[in-house]
Amino acid sequence: MGLSSSSHSCAKQASRAANAASMPLLGGICSRLHHSARSLNLISRGTAAAARRWGPPSPQSAATKHPVRLSSGEANGAKRVRRQMNRPQDGRQATDMALASIMSVIQRTLPRLGVLSSSFSANRKFSLFSGSGSATQWSKVVSDAEKIVGYPTSFMSLRCLLSDELSNIAMQVRKLVGTKHPLLNTARAFVYDSRNNLQMRGLVVLLISKAAGPSKSSDDMFQHDMVSGIHASQRNLAEITELIHTAFLVHRGIVNIGELKTCDGPVKDMQFGNKMAILSGDFLLANACTGLADLKNSKVVELVSSSIGDLVQGIYYENSFLPEKNTFTDDIGIANWMEHIFLSHGSLLAKSCQAAMELAKHDSEVQSMAFQYGKHMSLSYKLNADLQPFINGKYKGSSFSLNSAPVVLHQDSVGREAWMQQIKEAQLKGNLIDLAKIEEAIKAGKGVASAIDLCRYHGDRALSTLQCFPPSEARTALENIVYAVTRLS
Amino acid sequence: MVKRWLIWCNNPHSAVRVMRPFFSAFISSSYRFLHTGTRACCYSKTHSEAKYKDPFKLGSSDLKTLYDDIKKELFNTTKELKDMCEYYFDGKGKAFRPMLVVLMARACNTHYNNFREVHPAQRSIALVAEMIHTASLVHDDVIDGANARRGKQTVNQIWGERKAVLAGDFILSAASVAVARIGNAAVISILSQVIEDLVRGEFLQLGSKENENERFAHYLEKTFKKTASLIANSCKAVSILACPDPKVHEIAYQYGKNIGIAFQLIDDVLDFTSCADQLGKPTAADLRLGLATGPVLFACQKFPELNAMILRRFSLPGDVEQAWQYVSESDGVRQTTFLAQRYCSEAIKEISKLQPSPERDALIQLTETVLTRDK
Known part of the structure; x- marks a missing residue:
């Protein structure tokens, strides 16, 4: 596979550099590289098998009772898996399924930057941009960017994915097959849902590290650990x-046990799913913590740790807008909305970009610019995602969040009373709301146009921050990401 | 599985040796044991303890504003998230970890240059230790589906699992920020190790070993990771902030490790001997969760029938009651207490290597408190 050969050659390159400089640090990285190249090879064979089993969804399987989508690929394999689907309680056969879903988790966190893209991008569709010409555009932007940053990032993620703990989870998660626990969907989404699938954040951190280059103040010794113009510590940060x-x-x-309905299946399954979800999430966080500590830079630790706190607060706001809560009556206002979205969707990337500059000893001016790029790019990205149901024909009639940007902006423009009236008109029996009716009302108003404007505004802000970096292919790639995110037609 | 438990075999009080029944022969009568194994409820303290000066007094001046300071670290703008995060910092906890940390800080400072106060950075470690502990409690309660802790409802019981997990994550991130602000790379790395250990300990709890000896080592490793690592590493962190001597760091770590394991062993004993009111949570909780702790593992020697129950994690109806019965008819509680005592003497041995100071003596005293606590 392309992936192992490329990382091998990088390892060799780095190994030569290490011999030349006789730096123990580089030697360590090289041995890591060699080791990882082997494991990558191993994994990529596994993921290829998983991909065969977990290829693109076929329509008939999407409609099956069990929330499992199957490949229409290998006939025998598909038949086998379909049999399993009908009997998810069958332990041995369910194992295969569980392994496939775990492989998908592995595949997700795998260093797909520039690595798996060769084997996967053909199957990978970016739903964010699919249905329009920009899908291919986006893929191109990403694959170009991946080439620029050189060899794959996530060696640490690999280490943690190959650990006893996650194999343990793999053994346990099979019990979830056939249940409705969201953990299963999350695992599946790693394969299908490109919005989660793409390691966009890691890629941006690497690109901005490369675009900024070595700082003027740093000495030559410090620059020796750079590969493809990126410090090892910055690569680790991208993984973190x-x-x-x-x-x-x-x-x-995580599921609230107290709110379960009988149609959600046995409570025990849900409790078990929660347990697995907490443990695997905690495990990833703990690895992030030790990885951060290894960077030996307390400012970076503080920055990234605080972004975890931001993320929690952001998700907290996000949860208060869950559809079942019926909070459509809340008058949040676009300013508050932006603040919440920054916490849930922007802070991690903004602070990681800043931290990447800190790791290369860039001054506070450059750090602030990197922060601003991460922030505005994320906001633009989120606005684009929120706009899709309204501007993309493919999404017609699909559900959208009442907390998405066009809805909030619509609310702001028509005023609270008119909005409440529109909600009332769309109200069906019980607490259900006719989303199609609301969609029509929003499309008739200014909400969508304002959201497009806002998306472009943040895109422009992101572009302007890049001016502080010298022209380079990495900078161009960062610009192209913004162009792809703000293209809304 | 990586056999990390091998470290225990280097310990003179290794699991394997302790497993040997001959130990029960020389249980010293000078120690009051928590229980004789009967299911008597509401054990009450005797007055023999009164002669010990309360070790908690020495550190209390440093901890007066502990919870207020923790609340400052947990600052955020969402009222409900704030309420959730502050829920366990109500001043009703034992604050055992912060107390131990400040006493260790003063003991090390005195040892190094006769400076008896606590540095601000060391005090931050006390806050962080309590925060990491609380974050792990919040997540553990969701994992175990617990509904009561410290005599009140758990966070997940009141606010639901979704929010509880987020609250735990938030406390953890606030703790990481606080550690980062200390600005010492070694300290950051030591405390990140704690977080990793806590998670790995939780994973260890998922599985059990078929082989009896391995099972005990597994139990002790889990105990170290889930409880002692936090205490040992926070002790080490304050010692690093106190002085540059690695010998002192090792003393602090060893003391923390040994008292930490003893602390958890007694916790496991209390699950059998204490009544629900005292503990603030239901008893035999471990058995109900399918966990075989020290008393059960020791009882296994007398009642091999327990083996099958342990392997099926007490999942059949009547298992919990039957196991309880076996434990009370065996020496399990006594032997576990004895093991805890051995760990405490090891802790005393370690801490006695420091220069004498009231705080050092308080730390010695603290081991007694650990052994005789009833909640």
Whole structure:
């Protein structure tokens, strides 16, 4: 596979550099590289098998009773898996399924930057941009960017994924197959849902590290550990960012036991799913913590730790807008909305970008610019995602969050009373709301246009921060990411 | 599985040796044991303790504003999240860890340059230790589906599991920020180790070993990771902030490790001997969770029938009651207490290597408190 050969050659390159400089540090990295290259090879074979089993969803399987989507690929394999689906309680056969879902977790956190893309991008669709010409555009932006940052990042994630703890989880999670616990969906989403799938945050951290280059103040010795213009510590930081993001994807999927309905299946399953979700999330967070500590820079530890706190607060706000809560009556206002979204969707990337600059000893001016890029890019990205149901034909009639940007902006523009009236008109029996009706009302108003403006505004702000870096292919890649995110047609 | 438990075999009081029944022969009569194994409820303190000066007094001046300071670290703008995070910092906890940490700080400072006060950075460690402990409690309660702790409802019981997990994450992040602000790379690395140990300990709890000897080592390793690592490493962290001598760091770590394991062993004993009112949580909770702790593992020697129950994690109806019965008819509680006592003497041996100071003596005294506590 391309992946192992590329990391091998990088390892060799680094190994030569280490011999030349006889630096123990580099030697350590090299042995890590060699080791990881072997494990990567191993894993990539595994993931290829998993990919065969877990390829793109076929329509008929999506409609099956069990929330499992299957590949229409290998006929025999598919038949086998379909049999398993009908009998998820069958322990031995369920193991295969569980392994496949675990492989998907592994695949997700795998260093897919530039590595798995060769084997996976063909199957990978970016739902965020699919249905329009920008899908291919986005893939191109990403794959170009991946090439720029050189060899894959997530060696640490690999180490933690190959650990006893996660194999333990793999053994346990099979019990969840056939239940409705969200952990299973999260694991599945790592394969299907590209919005979660893409290690966008890690990629941006690497690109901005490369765009900023070595700082003027740093000495030559310090620059020796750079590979493809990126310090080893910055690569570790990129992985930590992804670890934290993944941990919270998992922790977001905890179920409130007290609110379960009978249709959700046995309480015991849900309790077990919660247990697995907490443990795996905590495990990823603990790895992020030790990884941060290894960076030996207390400012970076403080920055990234505080972004974990931000993330919690952001998710907290996000949860208070869950559809079942019926909080559509809340008058939040776009300013508060932006603040909440920064916490849940922007802070981690903004602070990681800043931390990457701190690791290369860049001054506070550059650090602030990197922070601003991360912040505005994330906000623009989130606005784009929120806009999709309103501007993309493919999403017609699909559900959208009443806490998404166009809805909030619509509310701001028509005023509270008119909005409450519209909600009232769309109200069906019980507490249900006719989303299609609301969608029409929003499309008739200014909400969508304002959201597009806002998306572009933040895109422009992100672009302007990049001016502090010298022109380079990494800077161009960061610009292209913004262009792809703000293209809304 | 990595056989990390091997470290225990280097310990003179290793699991394997302790497992040998001959130990029960020389249980010293000078120690009051918590229980004789009957299911008597509400054990009351005797007055023999009164002769010990309360070791908690010495450190209390440093901890007056402990909970207020923790609340400052937990600052956030969401009322409900704030309430959740502050829920266990109500001043009703024992604050055992912060107390131990400040006493250790003063003992090390005195040892190094006769400075008896606590440095601000060392005091931060006391806060952080309590915060990490609380964050892990919040997550553990969700994992175990617990509904009562310290005599009140658990966070997950009141606010639901989703929010409880987030609250735990928030406390942990606040603790990490506080550690980072101390600005010492060694301290950051030591405390990140604690977080990793806590998670790994939780994973160890998921599995059990078939082999009896391995099972005991597994239990002790889990005990170290889930309880003692936090105490040992916070002790080490304050010693690093006190002086540059690695010998002192090792003394602090060893003391913390040994008293930490003893602390948890007694906790496991109390699960059998104390009544629900005293503990603030239901008794035999461990058995109900499918966990075989010290008393059960010791009882196994007399009642091999327990083996099958341990392997099926007391999952059949009547298992919990039957296991309880076996434990009370065996020497399990006494032997576990004795083991805890051995760990405490090891802790005393370690801490006695420091220069004498009232705080050092208080730390020695603290081991007694650990052994005789009833909640």
